[in-house]
Amino acid sequence: MRDTTTERPAAETSEGAQEMRPRSITTPAELGRELGAVLRLPESAAPVEDDAAEFTEDETMIINMGPQHPSTHGVLRLMLELDGETVLRTKPIIGYLHTGMEKTAEELTYVQEGTNVTRMDYLAPLFNECVFAMAAEQLLGIEVPPRATWIRMLMCELNRISSHLLFMATNGMDLGALSMMIYGWRERETVLAFFEKVSGLRMNHDYIRVGGVAADLHDGWEDDVLDLCDNLPPRLDEYDQLLTGQPIFRDRTEGVGVLTREQAIALSATGPILRSTGIAWDLRRDMPYQFYDELDFDVIVGSRGDSFDRYAIRLNEMRESIKIARQIVEKMPTGDYRVQDKKVTPPPRGRIDQSMEALIHHFKLFTEGMKVPEGETYVAIESPRGELGCYLVSDGGPKPYRLHMRGPSFVNLQTLPTMMRGGLVADAVAIISSVDPVMGEVDR
Amino acid sequence: MTVAAAEVVHVSRDEYVAKIQAYKDDGYVMCSDVCAVDYLTHPGRPLPDGIAAERFEVVVNLVSFDPVRRVRIRTQVSAADPSLSSLFDLYPGTEAMEREVFDLMGIVFIDHPDLTRILMPEDWEGHPLRKDYSVGRVPVQFKAPADTR
Structure with a gap:
């Protein structure tokens, strides 16, 4: 069953949900695109891995790290897709500290x-x-x-x-x-x-x-x-x-x-x-x-x-x-x-x-x-x-x-999914820390 | 002492991607910033000849490491159709920046892989950095003075 609401352009929907799309509704081609999105690499440069065949939804687990977690340096939320202890996809979700400073x-x-x-x-x-x-x-x-x-x-x-x-x-x-x-x-x-x-x-x-x-x-x-x-x-x-x-x-x-x-x-x-x-x-x-x-x-x-x-x-x-x-x-x-x-x-x-x-x-x-x-x-x-x-x-x-x-932190956060992929959950803490994000600047 | 002045270029919406592709091929390897300005209340800004002012303007900053230089690309985007092609396939680092512009300014980036709100709550209505979006006030409840009689 395909969810037709996900096919409409984001502008026409409720602006889309800030969530990972489930694997079941993504075809391998779309997953490549998704990987591209999550890995922040263009489709052509994204690693050609047939993730859909390799993992089914039952084997992977999506876990939320944050926003309230001492090692996330403020209110940073990470959605991690895990295979056992190995991180597959990561999506940083930000905006918890957005106060409209530019406005x-x-x-x-x-x-x-x-x-x-x-x-x-x-x-x-x-x-x-x-x-x-x-x-x-x-x-x-x-x-x-x-x-x-x-x-x-x-x-x-x-x-x-x-x-x-x-x-x-x-x-x-x-x-x-x-x-x-x-x-x-x-x-x-x-x-x-x-x-x-x-x-x-x-x-x-x-x-x-x-x-x-x-x-x-x-x-x-x-x-x-x-x-x-x-x-x-x-x-x-x-x-x-x-x-x-x-x-x-x-x-x-x-x-x-x-x-x-x-x-x-x-x-x-x-x-x-x-x-x-x-x-x-x-x-x-x-x-x-x-x-x-x-x-x-x-x-x-x-x-x-x-x-x-x-x-x-x-x-x-x-x-x-x-x-x-x-x-x-x-x-x-x-x-x-x-x-x-x-x-x-x-x-x-x-x-x-x-x-x-x-x-x-x-x-x-x-x-x-x-x-x-x-x-x-x-x-x-x-x-x-x-x-x-x-x-x-x-x-x-x-x-x-x-x-x-x-803000350099805002842009640098995009490197997290690439750095995390294939690593362990325990390493996630070391990686976030090494990026040194300041959420006040990320969310502004 | 003085900050190295960046080259400023105006491109039309149709040739936006092609021109930026040309800059990328010319050695501008990194896209350092994408942002947008809503010129609703400031329509008469100075622009070079041949550029018709539109309500929105998307500003892209590209950096070249060797030789060291910067270019700022300004693109007019009309209010009737606030959309622009995504630069994601050229510069994957624009992913979050374009989402921010979409979220706060309401400019749709065509072929962006994941164009969702990034800073505002996902059920938020409107785009706060637009000039017709008011700053808002916190409602304050004033109590009538206690009746002393």
């Missing part, structure tokens, strides 16, 4: 937008603010002062460290190294303490704003950064001993969740997932933005594309970020930390009491916002998870006409 963005002014976008990837909030500010500045046609750019780079690199430290913690915990969990959070706290000193907040800073940053660095920030740069490397060496040298950890990650170069490119994977397959693609080096072309750092690549490579890449990227942070401390110029444009930057608090003009500018900026010239732009930067893009359209008004964030 909200159209209701907020460019001044308010920072508080919205910073909540997307909540483990790397400064990157969200940075990419939005860069997109808005491109439409405005303003150049931020060099010091503001260097401060942004410093904060972003430290944010990369804190984000990767959290990956170390959760990756360790998912694989049974519970002490790693505590260590990762402990070290991340030292980075967050620096963020709190600079921006006043540990997370969701709204520190990088259109036209510069919210405040200058505090006195003695060099010592704070250098302290971090001195204290972190020995800790990273400890992690290296604790995890890299640990046979259980290696057994559980080596050769697990392998992705080839062709698959990674076809699935639009970026960041550590792409680099683990041996492709040295890092926007900081390959499409330099800000002043990354003046810095000396290495792009870490893997060779096997497995979970262990993705772990090792992140561990070494932290070392590179520390190297970058040291160089930034040396190169930090003096000067203004935000652009002196009255239509973009609010006047200092003291001026408001003395100058009528400053009061008007302040009032106009915070009630009406800044007028951004008509246009559209796409800006991409390298976030800890890959290419973070911001597509911004302005109709000349004070609010974005359309703000689209290209």
Whole structure:
């Protein structure tokens, strides 16, 4: 019996159910298509396996992993089709954290937008603010002062460290190294303490704003950064001993969740997932933005594309970020930390009491916002998870006409079915962890 | 310092797949983003000559690793027939992105293998990112002040 409702185009039905289609209603040809859909490979490239003949519905079991499962890093639900303990098909089901941030963005002014976008990837909030500010500045046609750019780079690199430290913690915990969990959070706290000193907040800073940053660095920030740069490397060496040298950890990650170069490119994977397959693609080096072309750092690549490579890449990227942070401390110029444009930057608090003009500018900026010239732009930067893009359209008004964030986690999740296929259920946890998805950014 | 400016190309709906195929053959190996814009309340936007503005615009970002470059392909999609061919067979990575565009903007991608809602609940009505879809308000129940007499 064929279910005729499944043959109608999705637009005419109740938009389709987010479920796996049962094997009984799929012919081998359709299953190839289905495999293509689930494996995210085109029909021609999908492995020609006659799954329909090999497995009947009685032998396989569909099991839901999530959305409430500690190892799924938030509210990620996976539908797994299992043959015994072997994973056949996987379908990630997302949207549990969807709050319509792109729609909200159209209701907020460019001044308010920072508080919205910073909540997307909540483990790397400064990157969200940075990419939005860069997109808005491109439409405005303003150049931020060099010091503001260097401060942004410093904060972003430290944010990369804190984000990767959290990956170390959760990756360790998912694989049974519970002490790693505590260590990762402990070290991340030292980075967050620096963020709190600079921006006043540990997370969701709204520190990088259109036209510069919210405040200058505090006195003695060099010592704070250098302290971090001195204290972190020995800790990273400890992690290296604790995890890299640990046979259980290696057994559980080596050769697990392998992705080839062709698959990674076809699935639009970026960041550590792409680099683990041996492709040295890092926007900081390959499409330099800000002043990354003046810095000396290495792009870490893997060779096997497995979970262990993705772990090792992140561990070494932290070392590179520390190297970058040291160089930034040396190169930090003096000067203004935000652009002196009255239509973009609010006047200092003291001026408001003395100058009528400053009061008007302040009032106009915070009630009406800044007028951004008509246009559209796409800006991409390298976030800890890959290419973070911001597509911004302005109709000349004070609010974005359309703000689209290209979240690396959202796209990287598509690699899960390919990495999971043929693996064990127990490996699923290691694989999800190695993708390091942040659901706030996936669902936005 | 400045962000490398991407090439912007306008293609018509009929030659959408063929043009993108040509870009793929030219070395643009990865499709980094697919998104759509609803220009309902901003019809008079500047477009190059020969491009008739339609309500929707689908924007595709392609990346080439060697040489390093980016291209942004903008395609006008009419409100009467909001549909476009799927890029799935060229770039399998567009699967989730096209589902997102379908879900939030209501543009149907023909020959997409699994065009279902991805972010909104599956029984949701309407496409939230369209400009004629209101933001909505949370109903608030106001109570009358207690009678003090």
